[in-house]
Amino acid sequence: xxxxxxxxxxxxxAGRARWHPFEVLFWLAAAASTVLLPGHHLILTEIAWxxxxxxxxxxxxxxxxxxxxxxxxxxxxxxxxxxxxxKHELVNEPLLALLLAGLAAALLGFVTSFLVLxxxxxxxxxxxxxxxxxxxxxxNKHAWLTGGAxxxxxxxxxxxxxxxxxxxxxxxxxVYTLAVTFVLFxxxxxxxxxxxxxxxxxxxxxxxxAEAVGMPVSRRLIAVYTxxxxxxxxAGALLTQTTAFTSLDVFSFERSADLLLVLIxxxxxxxxxxxxxxxxxxxxxxxxxxxxxxYWPFWIGLLLVAIVLVGRERITAWTAxxxxxxxxxxxxxxxxxTKA
Amino acid sequence: xxxxxxxxxxxxxxxxxxxxxxxxxxxxTGARHALIGPNGAGKTTMINLLTGxxxxxxxxxxxxxxxxxxxxxxxxxxLGMARTFQINQLFGELTPLETLSFAVSEQAxxxxxxxxxxxxRRTQAARVIELIERxxxxxxxxxxxAILPYGKQRLLEIAVAMACRPRLLLLDEPAAxxxxxxxxxxxxxxxxxxxxxxxxxIEHDMDLVFNFARRISVLVNGxxxxxxxxxxxxxxxxxxxxxxxxxxx
Numbered sequence: 001x002x003x004x005x006x007x008x009x010x011x012x013x014a015g016r017a018r019w020h021p022f023e024v025l026f027w028l029a030a031a032a033s034t035v036l037l038p039g040h041h042l043i044l045t046e047i048a049w050x051x052x053x054x055x056x057x058x059x060x061x062x063x064x065x066x067x068x069x070x071x072x073x074x075x076x077x078x079x080x081x082x083x084x085x086x087k088h089e090l091v092n093e094p095l096l097a098l099l100l101a102g103l104a105a106a107l108l109g110f111v112t113s114f115l116v117l118x119x120x121x122x123x124x125x126x127x128x129x130x131x132x133x134x135x136x137x138x139x140n141k142h143a144w145l146t147g148g149a150x151x152x153x154x155x156x157x158x159x160x161x162x163x164x165x166x167x168x169x170x171x172x173x174x175v176y177t178l179a180v181t182f183v184l185f186x187x188x189x190x191x192x193x194x195x196x197x198x199x200x201x202x203x204x205x206x207x208x209x210a211e212a213v214g215m216p217v218s219r220r221l222i223a224v225y226t227x228x229x230x231x232x233x234x235a236g237a238l239l240t241q242t243t244a245f246t247s248l249d250v251f252s253f254e255r256s257a258d259l260l261l262v263l264i265x266x267x268x269x270x271x272x273x274x275x276x277x278x279x280x281x282x283x284x285x286x287x288x289x290x291x292x293x294x295y296w297p298f299w300i301g302l303l304l305v306a307i308v309l310v311g312r313e314r315i316t317a318w319t320a321x322x323x324x325x326x327x328x329x330x331x332x333x334x335x336x337x338t339k340a
Numbered sequence: 341x342x343x344x345x346x347x348x349x350x351x352x353x354x355x356x357x358x359x360x361x362x363x364x365x366x367x368x369t370g371a372r373h374a375l376i377g378p379n380g381a382g383k384t385t386m387i388n389l390l391t392g393x394x395x396x397x398x399x400x401x402x403x404x405x406x407x408x409x410x411x412x413x414x415x416x417x418x419l420g421m422a423r424t425f426q427i428n429q430l431f432g433e434l435t436p437l438e439t440l441s442f443a444v445s446e447q448a449x450x451x452x453x454x455x456x457x458x459x460x461r462r463t464q465a466a467r468v469i470e471l472i473e474r475x476x477x478x479x480x481x482x483x484x485x486a487i488l489p490y491g492k493q494r495l496l497e498i499a500v501a502m503a504c505r506p507r508l509l510l511l512d513e514p515a516a517x518x519x520x521x522x523x524x525x526x527x528x529x530x531x532x533x534x535x536x537x538x539x540x541x542i543e544h545d546m547d548l549v550f551n552f553a554r555r556i557s558v559l560v561n562g563x564x565x566x567x568x569x570x571x572x573x574x575x576x577x578x579x580x581x582x583x584x585x586x587x588x589x
Contacts, residue, residue: 010465010469012437194453195453208429209431210431214451
């Protein structure tokens with residue numbers, strides 16, 4: 001192996017976390033939207049927290065290979081936690097309440113992760129689904145605390161950092177949601193590019209071998225599941241804080257199922273799938289429901305069928321050819337450089 | 341000095357079947373030992389017991405004199421036991437560079453590092469590159485493992501095990517399925533494993549076994565049948581009857 005090849009290898013190893021121009025472009029566009037699209041901040045806010053929520057699912061599905069039909073459990077817990085903290089004026093600073101809501105969801109994630117460790121995909125689908133249903137019923141039964149089927153009324157969110165009031169056009173809400181999503185994205189990106197993140201990808205590919213190499217597979221699974229639950233909780237809290245309301249709907253099965261759809265539209269396992277999926281999903285939902293208010297899910301369904309046909313082998317990675325084309329993984333470029 | 345590996349009256353039962361039956365054997369440090377036996381003799385069960393994939397019904401397993409019977413696979417790996425798999429067990433979507441980077445990082449104990457980008461530790465990167473070089477993977481180091489030629493995958497299989505810096509290496513049919521022309525690569529690699537690594541080879545390819553092993557154990561119906569030097573085993577009429585005879589015929 002020539003010194004040149006060795007240098008290439010070292011560069012390939014260290015260069016996995018490098019920023020791609022497309023990534024920079026993506027975030028510049030997001031930042032620009034705060035100024036250039038002031039009339040659309042309400043829907044953009046929904047896109048931003050949905051993106052964070054989908055990113056959270058990507059952490060466990062795209063990186064660790066855990067399928068979930070109950071990710072709304074954590075979203076909902078975060079939503080109610082933020083609502084209750086604000087309503088009873090326990091914590092008035094939205095950022096602090098956000099953090100606490102995330103911690104509460106992470107705690108639930110930690111506890112339920114032991115259930116998820118058991119069994120394979122189908123078991124996991126059922127367990128996660130069950131946890132979300134359970135939480136929904138708990139919230140329904142304890143109406144004295146949650147407002148039951150009427151939802152949590154009378155939530156007043158104090159100004160952000162004591163200065164920025166949440167206005168009815170959603171300007172503050174959008175900048176806040178986008179900023180939180182961006183910061184948490186940066187953290188997730190860092191974590192998924194670390195040794196820890198690489199080990200998750202190895203585990204997803206082959207848990208038995210990963211364990212034979214010395215990786216404590218169960219403990220890593222617990223760690224990433226807890227982290228993802230915290231992210232989902234923060235997404236739910238953002239929903240409550242930007243709308244000053246929450247209801248049982250946050251725990252619903254449809255929410256978990258839609259989330260899976262969002263991630264599949266964008267493609268799992270490269271962090272941007274959830275973000276792109278959220279943009280596409282919300283815009284489709286918005287424009288289709290204007291054209292055909294009753295039948296828009298038909299078109300979403302059709303899109304899903306098309307995606308499945310394109311990505312027959314692994315639907316979560318149907319965008320992989322596109323991504324390879326965009327050179328995100330830089331593998332071909334790297335290989336060409338090595339050969340040259 | 342305690343033996344590198346020792347099993348004491350090891351048993352495994354699956355219902356009425358007993359794929360491992362009172363196996364007591366020991367490997368001295370630095371041994372080049374082969375475990376052979378006809379199909380269904382219990383070789384794979386044996387390796388699964390040694391690595392902790394299966395729990396024995398009774399008996400003990402000692403690694404360097406330490407009882408590891410109750411330890412999980414990853415804990416055994418951390419104590420210096422590594423294995424390869426009869427059927428490739430690799431990470432299809434990762435490249436050889438990423439695969440070895442992962443294995444080296446786990447061995448070095450940095451698998452919990454959530455912040456520093458993988459592959460940016462110099463000493464670890466140097467080890468990865470050394471492994472890539474030693475196992476002839478430089479030309480494919482940045483390709484997805486799933487699309488590598490089979491022979492390269494077999495080499496990566498051994499490279500991953502070596503990335504764990506094993507003191508005991510269990511090779512489960514390293515040449516299985518490798519075409520004739522790529523076989524000498526595997527053989528050469530196995531022959532040049534570091535002398536201080538204890539190696540237990542489980543193999544069907546008799547050329548490889550008799551070239552490599554200094555001692556051979558024959559497993560039949562889950563029990564140790566004969567143990568001896570390659571010459572002794574080759575001459576043993578009972579072995580011929582149950583095993584070599586069958587292979588010749």
